[in-house]
Amino acid sequence: MLGVPAIKVKNAIDYIEESCRIVVDTIELVGKNVKPGVTTYELDKLAEDFIVSRGAEPSFKGYQVKNLVYQYSLCISVNDEVVHGLPNKKRILQEGDIVSIDCGAYKNGYHGDSAFTFAVGLISEEKKKLLQVTHEALMLGVEQATGRNKVYSISGAIQRYVEKNGFSLVRELVGHGVGEHLHEDPSIPNFIPPLLHRDQYPNTRLQVGRALAIEPMVNAGKLKVVSDPDGWTIRTADGKPSAHFEHTVVVQEKDPPIILTLPN
Helix, strand or coil, rough: CCCCCCCCEEEEHHHHHHHHHHHHHHHHHHHHHCCCCCEHHHHHHHHHHHHHEEEEECCCCCCCCCCCCCCEEEEECCCCEEEEECCCCCCCCCCCCCCEEEEEEEEEEEEEEEEEECCCCCHHHHHHHHHHHHHHHHHHHHHEEEEEEEECHHHHHHHHHHHHCCEEEECCCEEECCCCCEEEEEEEECCCCCHHCHHHCCCCECCCCCCECCCCCCCCCCCEECCCCCCCCCCCCCCCCCEEEEEEEEEEEECCCCEEECCC
């Protein structure tokens, strides 16, 4: 269930920005250690230690969905894993993998959230294109996050670009507001829902001062996904690779949004 959102006043934006900077620095640190032979568990431990050293808490650790409690600081999703991949001491990164690092940090009562998909050594041309298109789709969606637009302005920009390039967008997972809660309204789908399904993702006007986490999840193959028995990991049904990029932004009236999670 999404948390109750609020328009962010300057103090809140400053706090969200601080949490986002911790997230960016964490992803940058983890990215430097993404290489063949490293386990996803080692990357998670590295991230947790760093987040705590900055006086923050990992947003994901302890996150509860029904009777499931997430036990790790990062979601680390490799190749055909779309999101919510569990760090594992036995999961060793191999040359040619792609690995999505999804990170959240909580400090001073506010969350920051971002994701980046890294190449492990040399990767295939298909995977290179997948990463490029997913990141470019994210930035096209971000451009639409102004007070003059509605949610589907973001959704449509992402969907048109991804599908034009021959890839598909996951339907079960969407972006969201972020602030005092990790997940707040509005939901930000990466696609425009069919007419009969728009109640689930309303096309509301974007509110100035609202912080949004925009996050396309793009599959190289079909859009269908399946859940692993662990209850968390979502992967492509056809086994094709998937990529995930995410920025936290603050909506402005006319100008492009302020991106709080740009790399250093």
